[in-house]
Amino acid sequence: MTTAATPRLPVTAIIAPGWDQPRWQRALVAAAPGLEVRLWPDLGDVSEIEAVLLWKQPAGALAGMSRLGLAQSLGAGVEHLLNDPAIGDHVALGRAVDPAMTGEMVRFVVHAVLAISVDAAGYRAQQAAGLWEERSVPGGALRVGMLGLGELGAAAAQALAGLGFTVTGWSRSARQVAGVTCLSGADGLNRLIGGADCLVNLLPLTDETRGLIDAALLARLPRGAHLVNVARGGHVVEADLLAALDDGRLASATLDVTAVEPLPQGHPFWSHPKIVLTPHVAAASTPETMAPILAESLRRHAAGRPPLDPVERTRGY
Ligand code: NDP
Numbered sequence: 001m002t003t004a005a006t007p008r009l010p011v012t013a014i015i016a017p018g019w020d021q022p023r024w025q026r027a028l029v030a031a032a033p034g035l036e037v038r039l040w041p042d043l044g045d046v047s048e049i050e051a052v053l054l055w056k057q058p059a060g061a062l063a064g065m066s067r068l069g070l071a072q073s074l075g076a077g078v079e080h081l082l083n084d085p086a087i088g089d090h091v092a093l094g095r096a097v098d099p100a101m102t103g104e105m106v107r108f109v110v111h112a113v114l115a116i117s118v119d120a121a122g123y124r125a126q127q128a129a130g131l132w133e134e135r136s137v138p139g140g141a142l143r144v145g146m147l148g149l150g151e152l153g154a155a156a157a158q159a160l161a162g163l164g165f166t167v168t169g170w171s172r173s174a175r176q177v178a179g180v181t182c183l184s185g186a187d188g189l190n191r192l193i194g195g196a197d198c199l200v201n202l203l204p205l206t207d208e209t210r211g212l213i214d215a216a217l218l219a220r221l222p223r224g225a226h227l228v229n230v231a232r233g234g235h236v237v238e239a240d241l242l243a244a245l246d247d248g249r250l251a252s253a254t255l256d257v258t259a260v261e262p263l264p265q266g267h268p269f270w271s272h273p274k275i276v277l278t279p280h281v282a283a284a285s286t287p288e289t290m291a292p293i294l295a296e297s298l299r300r301h302a303a304g305r306p307p308l309d310p311v312e313r314t315r316g317y
């Protein structure tokens, strides 16, 4: 009896400056024994590299990789793949989808929305002022609008619906998510915005979604609405957001992401009383949970198949 030979795994490089690359390497080799993994910046002869695992690679880092066939993001976002001129159209693109990451995002969004629904910020201010007084809070009456119903948005929307919130979601194509009113298209967006006391953003950053959250959109939200942005800073026109917070149209903004990261010192977001800021930590990629998924994509690539979660260049995500 003959058995089919296992295809050789691609020579792989990790380029994720600032991350614990040796930890990713250990997790990957544990998931795919025998895999050759090289770490930025010591890539050796780059013409041998066939697959790259990337997070915010420096410009030019992929120069000379003439055998590159797979570029895989170590995060859910893929702007760094699509914007790198060294990644030709023949190179397959993959993005990170990991149930552990989804769980992190769901907990982060649920925490942010619950804090708004019980007016945690208002009670903290009252405590600081020594005030024992019941506040009028929206509680379960808070209507949530979820921009994006993909891996993360759908899971977060479903969790919020399970907690009793009225949740409406928006996506490019028509979707079905249990307990969530799903809308699409320009009309769908208008309907969602008009009834969103709390707008949560989990869209990918594309040519179509960049700057979507601008003065016009913010003006269509119910007065006193809240924004939770856990996707990308580029979705929000920052000057418009500040204006909406300052004139009371928007009650608060919970921002995990900003247009420039790290947020520059002196930026008005740092000290704004209505902004809750975290440093892009809503859902981190974890080597130990991601490695088996990445290993499977490398095996598929070796067998001439697309990675597990391919990126569609024409959609931009
Ligand atoms: P997915 O690709 O799974 O989902 C994207 C969703 O957005 C889909 O529902 C898609 O519609 C919808 N969408 C895309 N373009 C449009 C458009 N023009 N109009 C309407 N809907 C649109 O992405 P994920 O859920 O995995 O991730 C979303 C984003 O979250 C990432 O791109 C990343 O930027 C961000 N992120 C942030 C993290 C953090 O720590 N802050 C961590 C991880 C991710 P359709 O369903 O029709 O395709």
Ligand code: OXD
Pocket (backbone or CB within 6 Å): 074, 075, 076, 077, 078, 096, 283, 284, 285
């Ligand atoms: C991601 C992110 O895209 O961390 O995974 O933002």
